[in-house]
Amino acid sequence: MNPEQLTAWLQRFAELVHEQKDELTALDSAIGDADHGSNMDRGMTAVVAALAEAPPADAAAVLKKTGTTLVSKVGGASGPLYGTLFLRMAGAADGGFAPALRAGFEGVLARGKAEPGDKTMVDALGPACDVLDAGGSLAEAAQAAADGRDATVPLVARKGRASYLGERSAGHADPGATSTALLLRAAAETLS
Amino acid sequence: MNPEQLTAWLQRFAELVHEQKDELTALDSAIGDADHGSNMDRGMTAVVAALAEAPPADAAAVLKKTGTTLVSKVGGASGPLYGTLFLRMAGAADGGFAPALRAGFEGVLARGKAEPGDKTMVDALGPACDVLDAGGSLAEAAQAAADGRDATVPLVARKGRASYLGERSAGHADPGATSTALLLRAAAETLS
Amino acid sequence: MKKLINDPADVVADALRGMAAAHPRLRVDHENRVVFRGDAPVQGKVGLVSGGGSGHEPMHGGFVGPGMLDAACAGEVFTSPVPDQMVAATQGVDGGAGVLHIVKNYTGDVMNFEMAAELVAAESGTEVVTVVVDDDVAVTDSLYTAGRRGVGTTVLLEKIVGAAAEEGRPLAAVADLARRIDDSGRSMGVALTSCTVPAAGKPTFDLPEGEMEIGIGIHGEPGRRRVPLAPAREVAQMLVEPILADREFTDGVICFVNGLGGTPLLELYVVYAEVASILEKAGIGIARSLVGPYMTSLEMAGCSVTLLQADDELLRLWDAPVDTPGLRWGA
């Protein structure tokens, strides 16, 4: 992982989030509070600007800057969760992408205390980590994340704002799982 | 004028107002505050109840009870105006319908200080009084009131709430002129 | 129509039951639909009576209490109360020093208060003076209208005159002060949506997406003109400009940004920021401010701006204690 590659990844993620902003917000309207698209867009726009302003020298610094920027710009549930993801990745950057993502994932679990099947971003991130740990490609990991996102549709949410809907949360994809699928798609497009 | 006839007139007026309540309110929505239908309906329902509860012994008493009931039940602009109309009619009840109506009309002019052409109930009531004073029938007076109502359509209001619209008040019939046309129609149907 | 009511015909009576239950220090005459100060009549104090159609809450019932009104008459929604109510209110607040009627300039309100004053004069020895509030600059030419409507200045007037009455000033002085305030205040409003009168059951007017009504009144009566929706910055300009064109304002105004009912406080503060910056550029310092839904038009979205030219006396009276459900400080 070199800093330029990671920066390209994050730029691509920012692009995808910006493009899908309204879709993410629409998903969050259905089972949440209609801000996931603008939250992620605000955060990733700030990340891209921060990385451009003072390009970090190494991979860990790119990830750390990304994490701190998300923590200070996003708020809501996704700010601490995505922020923690990147901060933990920064701490494990030396081992390569797969272990770093796994470390980030564990950070998300620790911060949010969600379990697989709770209808959260965990359900997209977990399968992607599993694929990578098993030696799969980034393209396969991105597919696993997308499948994980799709698998959240029938689930009843048990964490986050969607959990207040109970049974009524079933039938909609989770917004956070959807943005996480974009994160992996961006990785497949830029880091392969 | 005997009390039974007058009571029949007022009952018929109440009926017409009740039937046209929504239309009167719709006219008042266009150039006022959307309450003329419910104001007149509330008032005339109370009048009919009051007359039924203790039927007054003579014509003057019927008119007086009608006036005081309207003053205490309607409010808005139409309460004092219609109230004054009937109270003044009561004071002139001895001379018959036409002079009584003329006296009532003068009460409305004194209370509201509107002039003909200001786009108010005056524009329906005045022509009706003129017809009666000239020896016309109640049917002709009712027609004059209806024509007067129609003639308010192009007028720019200069009194009451509609006057705040200026030029924009043109193109709609005046609600008060419309209810007054019903008053005369009821007279033609019951007093002829 | 989506409203938290029972029968549209009962909405005023039901709300008055709620006011009575929520505010034990008020006394509500349900028969006459009058909200009284619990301790009315206050001996030796000029009694202040106002009232008008319902649907503008907290005005006027929410402004009854020490330091403000002694009684408020609640009419049907958007319909002036009737003379009987005003007579009951007047008699109930007469502490021997006379009674001031504060009347917003609408034909119905003016005529009903007029009839009430005639009845009081005929029936009792209570001295009544009437002051009519007409501060709405949206109504340009008073020669061809019923005159300017009474809007936002009414709230400021009731507060300030309430403090003066509480000090024990005589009726003539209280009335003079009220007239001076009416003279010193100007307002202008904008609506983004219509309100729905409960008894009518549908919106009073149709205001399409992307349009707003400038110079709106507080009864859903149409305004001066319909224009495309604009940023708060420009809306503030459209409201403040005609106010400043109509009267000279110098340093030290009371600036009141009023919500019409359906506009969130968040947006009222956005508007306030814009109004304040326009005034700053015009060299007009704001001495006091009020931001919130104080004179509403049911659930109408929109706001009005009121400027009142103050001086040391008005500011002292503005700052004096007031203890009502709608406006309270120092008590």
Add this chain to the structure above:
Amino acid sequence: MKKLINDPADVVADALRGMAAAHPRLRVDHENRVVFRGDAPVQGKVGLVSGGGSGHEPMHGGFVGPGMLDAACAGEVFTSPVPDQMVAATQGVDGGAGVLHIVKNYTGDVMNFEMAAELVAAESGTEVVTVVVDDDVAVTDSLYTAGRRGVGTTVLLEKIVGAAAEEGRPLAAVADLARRIDDSGRSMGVALTSCTVPAAGKPTFDLPEGEMEIGIGIHGEPGRRRVPLAPAREVAQMLVEPILADREFTDGVICFVNGLGGTPLLELYVVYAEVASILEKAGIGIARSLVGPYMTSLEMAGCSVTLLQADDELLRLWDAPVDTPGLRWGA
């Protein structure tokens, strides 16, 4: 979308400019989007910090001032503020007696305040205790959810705990009191219309004519169930019943009927009347009441009912002076 704003991206910053201009006794840190008491930090007093997404005004920024909060962090609309803001607020109100974080129970708020507390612990000696408010009975089974949401009780808690902090009570005692209040309060809400998040540009949900959403939150998140529109009498029943089923209430409650933003005060009083009569029948006397839009959800039409079991101590603290833009008495 019809809103009195400039750019949706600027709405929070613009509104904070308005707050700063309208309330000179507050100090607004625009960089960090924190509203402070003008005299913060108050030496020797426990500092009270709250905050949350914007769009709920007057909560929380309008509750900053003597007798209530020392600082409030304003997030984006319906989005928890970020830890940096909370750190700045905490440091700015630390008068040496520690700081209480009052956090409404939403995943985002809880996590951001948690990270802030970690940062404060790492960086400074300020003692921070966190109390989470979770009073919404609409959320039935907390085992399978993120727990109950924090709603109406928050307002009552901030007022009462604010008075206790003003008295000079130590941090542990203030925090205990806060937990006791959270434990004693229950709320339930209903929406008649959706709100529109400015950045989203369209209503969060679609609520057809003739339907309402029972058990609504304050962010437009859907509620417990959708039912046909009903008279206020029945709506009050649907809100009060689950509250009374969830906790035992005895004589002497604080009864709070809160407007969600788009419902006129007239209707809130209609609801209050119905709530009061249900409580009367249940033998639960109302000791104090609050009626108005205090914790809103932008322009959403609807209301919530909160009951707080009070006692002499809570009532004394409730009655103590408070001097904020949103809640003010005795000062």
